[in-house]
Amino acid sequence: MSDLAGKSADDKSAGDKLINSKPADLVTAQNVRMVYTSRNAELVTALDDVSFGIAEGEFIALLGPSGCGKTTLLKILTGTLKRTSGEVTMRGQPLEGPRPDIGRVFQTPVLLAWRSVLDNILLPIELGEGRLQRRDYEARARDYLKMVGLEGFETKYPHELSGGMQQRVAIGRSLIRDPAMLLMDEPFGALDAMTRDLMNVELLRIWQASRKTIVLVTHSIAEAVFLADRVFVMTPRPGRLSEIIPIDLPRPRHLDMINSPEFGHYVRRIGRHFATHGAVA
Numbered sequence: 001m002s003d004l005a006g007k008s009a010d011d012k013s014a015g016d017k018l019i020n021s022k023p024a025d026l027v028t029a030q031n032v033r034m035v036y037t038s039r040n041a042e043l044v045t046a047l048d049d050v051s052f053g054i055a056e057g058e059f060i061a062l063l064g065p066s067g068c069g070k071t072t073l074l075k076i077l078t079g080t081l082k083r084t085s086g087e088v089t090m091r092g093q094p095l096e097g098p099r100p101d102i103g104r105v106f107q108t109p110v111l112l113a114w115r116s117v118l119d120n121i122l123l124p125i126e127l128g129e130g131r132l133q134r135r136d137y138e139a140r141a142r143d144y145l146k147m148v149g150l151e152g153f154e155t156k157y158p159h160e161l162s163g164g165m166q167q168r169v170a171i172g173r174s175l176i177r178d179p180a181m182l183l184m185d186e187p188f189g190a191l192d193a194m195t196r197d198l199m200n201v202e203l204l205r206i207w208q209a210s211r212k213t214i215v216l217v218t219h220s221i222a223e224a225v226f227l228a229d230r231v232f233v234m235t236p237r238p239g240r241l242s243e244i245i246p247i248d249l250p251r252p253r254h255l256d257m258i259n260s261p262e263f264g265h266y267v268r269r270i271g272r273h274f275a276t277h278g279a280v281a
């Protein structure tokens with residue numbers, strides 16, 4: 001991460017209590033295994049024996065080397081990819097397909113160029129099952145626009161926005177159906193380092209304001225430590241969870257914390273782990 005000292009997430013309260021309390025798990029995975037069959041009929045084991053629980057409101061960073069199965073695990077958690085074996089539950093029920101209470105943010109924002117910012121945020125309402133009425137969600141869309149820092153940009157089009165702003169629209173869109181959980185696949189990976197740092201601070205502010213559960217995939221040890229309550233460290237393929245590391249840094253987190261000895265301790269500890277078990281890309 002670059003050094004943009006002094007920026008902080010606004011909310012003063014949300015993070016600490018999550019570390020100290022033990023609410024029931026929102027999502028669980030038990031012995032999840034994923035084997036793909038490639039085009040030449042080769043079997044590729046992407047995930048093996050992955051088990052964990054994630055509490056409501058937690059921020060989890062999924063960290064591991066390229067190709068270790070992070071995206072695969074995220075797709076399984078969205079219900080869009082069927083695991084080969086193992087159990088996944090959400091609120092105690094088996095997760096067997098996509099659900100409206102799980103939102104997803106991709107590495108690139110995938111906005112529709114011919115729709116305004118407000119219309120892009122409302123897209124899941126128009127496409128959603130169950131006759132959702134756009135007018136019932138417009139006030140919420142405006143609230144989320146404000147939350148992601150885009151108040152006043154309702155009528156702009158994607159090409160009029162920076163990359164960071166476009167990704168804020170994508171985050172607003174992922175929140176519009178009020179999901180319990182947001183799954184984010186390297187959401188700021190395409191942005192320059194400075195914008196990425198600022199977006200991470202913004203993301204913590206949005207997380208604390210919206211109180212969603214977040215699972216975020218990253219290649220960056222520093223990003224994982226800065227954002228997460230717990231870092232799930234994966235092995236090289238076939239991806240297993242080799243360690244779950246609670247990050248006991250105070251919240252709200254400021255970018256100048258990355259210079260603290262405690263932050264350095266976590267980064268070195270995870271770095272040593274990868275030096276022993278396999279490198280982060």
Ligand SMILES: Nc1ncnc2c1ncn2[C@@H]1O[C@H](COP(=O)(O)OP(=O)(O)OP(=O)(O)O)[C@@H](O)[C@H]1O
Pocket residue numbers: 036037038039044045046064065066067068069070071072073237
């Ligand atoms: N549809 C598929 N068919 C066959 N193999 C696949 C398929 N999708 C992914 N894989 C393989 O599964 C493994 C895990 O892929 P995945 O995209 O989940 O890794 P990742 O950790 O997200 O990688 P990266 O960090 O590079 O994005 C890789 O070896 C990949 O080549």
